[in-house]
Amino acid sequence: MSEKIQVPDVGSSDPVDVIEISVKVGDTIAAEDTIVVLESDKATVEVPAPKAGKVTAINVKVGDRVKEGDDLLEVEADSGADDNAPSQEEATTDTPTEQETAPQPEAEQAPAKSASRTESRTETVTVPDLGDIDGAEIIEVSVAAGDVLEAEQVIAVLESDKASLEIPVPQAGTVESVIIKVGDKVSTGDPLLTLAVSGGDVAPEAKENTATSSASVSQTSASDKQEQNKQEQAKPAQTSTAIPAAANSPGKAVHAGPAVRKLAREMGVDLGQVTGTGPKDRILKEDVHAWVKQRLESQSAPATGSGGMSLDLPDIDFSQFGDVEREELNKLRKVSAQNLHRSWLTIPHVTQHDNADITDLEAFRKQQNKALEREGVKLTMLAFLVAACAKALKEFPRFNSSLENSGEALIHKHYINIGIAVDTPNGLVVPVIKEADKKTLKEIALEMGELAEKARNRKLTPADMKGGTFSISSLGGIGGTAFTPIVNWPEVAILGVSRSDMQPVWDGNQFVPRLTLPLSLSYDHRVIDGADAARFTTYLSQLLSDMRRVLL
Numbered sequence: 001m002s003e004k005i006q007v008p009d010v011g012s013s014d015p016v017d018v019i020e021i022s023v024k025v026g027d028t029i030a031a032e033d034t035i036v037v038l039e040s041d042k043a044t045v046e047v048p049a050p051k052a053g054k055v056t057a058i059n060v061k062v063g064d065r066v067k068e069g070d071d072l073l074e075v076e077a078d079s080g081a082d083d084n085a086p087s088q089e090e091a092t093t094d095t096p097t098e099q100e101t102a103p104q105p106e107a108e109q110a111p112a113k114s115a116s117r118t119e120s121r122t123e124t125v126t127v128p129d130l131g132d133i134d135g136a137e138i139i140e141v142s143v144a145a146g147d148v149l150e151a152e153q154v155i156a157v158l159e160s161d162k163a164s165l166e167i168p169v170p171q172a173g174t175v176e177s178v179i180i181k182v183g184d185k186v187s188t189g190d191p192l193l194t195l196a197v198s199g200g201d202v203a204p205e206a207k208e209n210t211a212t213s214s215a216s217v218s219q220t221s222a223s224d225k226q227e228q229n230k231q232e233q234a235k236p237a238q239t240s241t242a243i244p245a246a247a248n249s250p251g252k253a254v255h256a257g258p259a260v261r262k263l264a265r266e267m268g269v270d271l272g273q274v275t276g277t278g279p280k281d282r283i284l285k286e287d288v289h290a291w292v293k294q295r296l297e298s299q300s301a302p303a304t305g306s307g308g309m310s311l312d313l314p315d316i317d318f319s320q321f322g323d324v325e326r327e328e329l330n331k332l333r334k335v336s337a338q339n340l341h342r343s344w345l346t347i348p349h350v351t352q353h354d355n356a357d358i359t360d361l362e363a364f365r366k367q368q369n370k371a372l373e374r375e376g377v378k379l380t381m382l383a384f385l386v387a388a389c390a391k392a393l394k395e396f397p398r399f400n401s402s403l404e405n406s407g408e409a410l411i412h413k414h415y416i417n418i419g420i421a422v423d424t425p426n427g428l429v430v431p432v433i434k435e436a437d438k439k440t441l442k443e444i445a446l447e448m449g450e451l452a453e454k455a456r457n458r459k460l461t462p463a464d465m466k467g468g469t470f471s472i473s474s475l476g477g478i479g480g481t482a483f484t485p486i487v488n489w490p491e492v493a494i495l496g497v498s499r500s501d502m503q504p505v506w507d508g509n510q511f512v513p514r515l516t517l518p519l520s521l522s523y524d525h526r527v528i529d530g531a532d533a534a535r536f537t538t539y540l541s542q543l544l545s546d547m548r549r550v551l552l
Helices: 080-103 106-117 204-234 235-243 258-267 287-306 330-344 361-377 381-395 441-456 531-543 547-551
Strands: 004-005 016-021 034-039 042-048 053-058 073-077 121-128 135-139 153-158 164-168 173-180 192-198 349-357 399-405 411-412 418-419 422-423 426-429 470-474 495-498 500-504 511-524
Touching: 004 053, 034 073, 073 426, 121 153, 153 192, 258 287, 287 330, 330 361, 330 426, 349 531, 361 381, 361 531, 381 495, 381 531, 381 547, 418 441, 418 500, 418 531, 422 441, 511 531, 531 547
Parallel strands: 418 470, 470 495
Antiparallel strands: 004 073, 016 034, 034 042, 053 073, 121 192, 135 153, 153 164, 173 192, 349 511, 399 411, 422 426, 495 511, 500 511
């Protein structure tokens, strides 16, 4: 007899899209196998089969919109599974009844009484809100069981594809157990460790409830991990048989998270053609990038011919020429390299160079720094650049836009958020000054100092680096006369700044020494024409030569 499988609770009352059907009529499926993938405006949900059986009918198709309770497909249940179901249910029902009626041993009651006397409780410390990051890697665990911690002490360091984040403990206490280890992947709300915390003047009943709740959480977490390990050990045989399936076969299950699916849509990748390297053959972002790279290389190889760049580079044993040392890149540098490579391949870059006369501005900056010294404010040339760029972006709004992936329209942004590239020992990060056009020079200078300090101490949060509309990369403190910065996609322009230098400038009668600042504006030529870029740098140079223009 066929049974209907319906849409479960997906956490949204609005209809959701069917974006993938992982089975076809006639397939034999096991319990917990993914049958369809649904997508709402908040998340992608893989719907598992509640029981084993054979698919007899599919009631939806890709593109349909469904809600909780709608029919998805019909399954002829496995008779063996049905026969066992009542006995398992009976056993499950009987077990808690016996536990409830049985008297509690004195040995189990003693710890609760002891907890009341010591006035302490156990709390589980979890991963704080990571924003839109769906998984971060544990790269450092700073504590061990038995350690006595102070509030805000760092307990672990996470690394995502955007930044390294130090996780502090919210309150003082003693570490009872550490749940995570280096290399683990965690998300918002995942448990990190259990902490014995002083309970203060807490009623005995409340403390017993807290202890019971904490124990329940620990047991649930442990059982979940054991169940996950069992599933991972049991799945490889099933997964390996599914790999040879055709790339576009509807029977092939695609395991990927929301962020990976979003990336695949943005890059036009069919996930059915990508081989996953994650646990249980789950597709990772790196797999999508590798697939795209392989396709680009295979498509460009015939066009380049023997005269172009070799795409299949040979491995070279450099040790035959002398001593060598291999240094593994951290995740931040790997992801930065991938993003830069993507931008360089997909955005047609052009760079416009210009010089700005900042003689009067530099004199004004030094004069104001003496007056602001007592307030703890230091005006840097970069602060003036942020203010000037904010004004220029208002005058030339095309530089503050993004190009749709389809290439058919521009997204004009009515807010100006300027990213500042910061060089750190772990790699380059770009914190963002939000609404830069609405802030004073003093406010910009103070915020820049705070963001730079957070970047150097690995304290930046995902929110600190989101929403940029234009970027500035300054090498003025290091040197150089000009360079070509790479556009930070999905932005369409980036300003590079080199070291200022005294140059002879003809004033109509004679050459006079003037302090000039080299500007290098890289832009997406699909969005911005060369004439517009020249007008932008000219306007920006005029602002820097006389900052009073910013007030107009």
